[in-house]
Amino acid sequence: MRTALIEQAAAMLVAREPVTLRALATRVGTSTMAVYTHFDGMTGLWGAVRQEGFARLARRLADVAATDDPVRDLAALGAAYAANAIEHPALYRAMFDAAADLPDPESAGAAFGVLVAAAGRALEAGRFRDVDPAAVATRQWASGHGLLLLVISGVLPREALDEHVPALLTAIFSAAGDDPGRCAASVRAGWG
Amino acid sequence: MRTALIEQAAAMLVAREPVTLRALATRVGTSTMAVYTHFDGMTGLWGAVRQEGFARLARRLADVAATDDPVRDLAALGAAYAANAIEHPALYRAMFDAAADLPDPESAGAAFGVLVAAAGRALEAGRFRDVDPAAVATRQWASGHGLLLLVISGVLPREALDEHVPALLTAIFSAAGDDPGRCAASVRAGWG
DNA sequence: CAGTGTGGCATAACGCTGCTATACATTGCG
């Protein structure tokens, strides 16, 4: 029942339908009370939906196999992240809805941890110098997040991703110590 | 009446009060119908509020005086942009609310134009090479936007701005052709 | 095996939301 409600809510979210309590209960074939027994009302359900969104994101990032080029891996992780957000924009927006509580630290941290790990490998491989892997990951994440939200909102066209993400990643990774030319090639390879 | 409604809505937004039709009408001292005669319901009012938000942002950016160091100016514009967003986070979030229509192209374009102009001056001054000023401005905007939203949402602490914005701007401007050392100094001076 | 709780769902109602139809007032113009 819990999972049915979460999945139905996520489905309505990706279908651009308004996720309302009554419509949700009707679609699942139960009554509105189910949301109150299994969650703490709609806010609790939204929290569960966002947690599910982060879990899906973490799974998707985990599917990106690590290669011997950690900078390429960072770009590939960015591509997987962007693809996930573009395919389910409403879910992505709900995951970062500022009106709600903080996203679940565990599931969100799992996704972020994959990025930090890749940055750490770049540091160990000598591609980065004198930087905190978490800082590099945060900068990549924030840049991509902002660009994605602007694209999802329709402020920027979708082509803006292909135009600006590789440029931003190359700038960030070069500033972290990677050789600019080699970095650009790795980013191109990873962004695909 | 129009302006009174817009300003009251903006005031309730910064006061973290829920902006509801009845509460808004009561505070302004009129009836709910006023919102329908002057705007097209609440959606129209939200559009006007966002337009007002972009107008305030454009005014604030225009107050940043241009110096003989265009890269410093870009960082100073970023600082003014960030300060405006941090001071009125609810209004900033409303400005980019993806559920609504696109922000008013005129007022939003005015704010963005200031950034593009500064990037153009950097190009003319020889600080940037072989780049589109609009592309540099877009990358700076998207990076700052993403970082600001993460801070406003509480995902990142406020100190993350001072830690990551100068690093990101230096990375972007260096990738645009500026000398890294000189760029870092200009960004530090502008970010203040 | 019958009795008894107990957890989970259906029903109905409450207060709130945005919105609209209608009646009234007030202003400007011929």
Add this chain to the structure above:
DNA sequence: CGCAATGTATAGCAGCGTTATGCCACACTG
């Protein structure tokens, strides 16, 4: 002065999230 028109007040509607209450079906227990 009377008429037209614009903007506001009132009342009500459908929808929302939430909650109080009743029921039922399952599980544990003497």
